[in-house]
Amino acid sequence: ETGVTQTPRHLVMGMTNKKSLKCEQHLGHNAMYWYKQSAKKPLELMFVYSLEERVENNSVPSRFSPECPNSSHLFLHLHTLQPEDSALYLCASSPSMGRGTEAFFGQGTRLTVV
Amino acid sequence: AQTVTQSQPEMSVQDAETVTLSCTYDTSENNYYLFWYKQPPSRQMILVIRQEAYKQQNATENRFSVNFQKAAKSFSLKISDSQLGDTAMYFCAFMKLPNYGGSQGNLIFGKGTKLSVKP
Numbered sequence: 267e268t269g270v271t272q273t274p275r276h277l278v279m280g281m282t283n284k285k286s287l288k289c290e291q292h293l294g295h296n297a298m299y300w301y302k303q304s305a306k307k308p309l310e311l312m313f314v315y316s317l318e319e320r321v322e323n324n325s326v327p328s329r330f331s332p333e334c335p336n337s338s339h340l341f342l343h344l345h346t347l348q349p350e351d352s353a354l355y356l357c358a359s360s361p362s363m364g365r366g367t368e369a370f371f372g373q374g375t376r377l378t379v380v
Numbered sequence: 381a382q383t384v385t386q387s388q389p390e391m392s393v394q395d396a397e398t399v400t401l402s403c404t405y406d407t408s409e410n411n412y413y414l415f416w417y418k419q420p421p422s423r424q425m426i427l428v429i430r431q432e433a434y435k436q437q438n439a440t441e442n443r444f445s446v447n448f449q450k451a452a453k454s455f456s457l458k459i460s461d462s463q464l465g466d467t468a469m470y471f472c473a474f475m476k477l478p479n480y481g482g483s484q485g486n487l488i489f490g491k492g493t494k495l496s497v498k499p
Contacts, residue, residue: 308489356425371417372424373422
């Protein structure tokens with residue numbers, strides 16, 4: 267248990283649905299991240315939030331919309347996804363952005379788009 | 381741009397034996413961090429070991445140690461006395477040191493090596 271909790275663990279959604287992934291940490295960390303993990307590909311960084319401000323958006327399609335209402339919570343809102351968006355979505359947090367600090371990962375949400 | 385390469389998609393080792401996982405990276409940076417993360421079948425990624433590029437001494441953490449060759453941009457992980465619980469995906473990752481502007485704190489991952497420890 268790393269202290270980072272993601273819900274739901276599994277999600278199946280149609281291409282016209284709207285859903286949200288939730289990530290929560292009570293470790294007092296200031297930075298939170300969304301990663302996408304697809305089969306046979308490296309983990310792809312999607313978004314970075316530092317002190318609730320988005321500081322990185324790695325050319326992610328607009329059908330993915332992050333939200334960081336406070337330093338403990340991070341959401342990923344999904345709408346009109348494509349089958350190729352099916353993947354494991356990992357949330358992570360770290361005490362601060364960079365500085366070689368350890369990132370703590372959640373268990374991920376396995377997303378299937380049908 | 382930084383890249384991380386793990387050339388071994390899968391490996392296996394007998395328990396109690398030693399195994400080495402390879403990782404190479406490409407960067408023009410002089411100061412950075414390198415990590416090995418483990419992702420067991422339960423999926424939660426955890427840190428195994430960390431190396432600061434400015435340190436010449438190889439990091440060790442119990443049965444885990446690294447062979448850091450900065451000039452060769454190589455960062456291999458050695459697992460001694462392998463245990464069944466070491467079965468997992470292992471990811472090598474690179475992180476730039478923070479500077480004024482540019483990407484900070486972003487872990488760049490390799491594709492991973494699936495390690496199976498056999499009884």
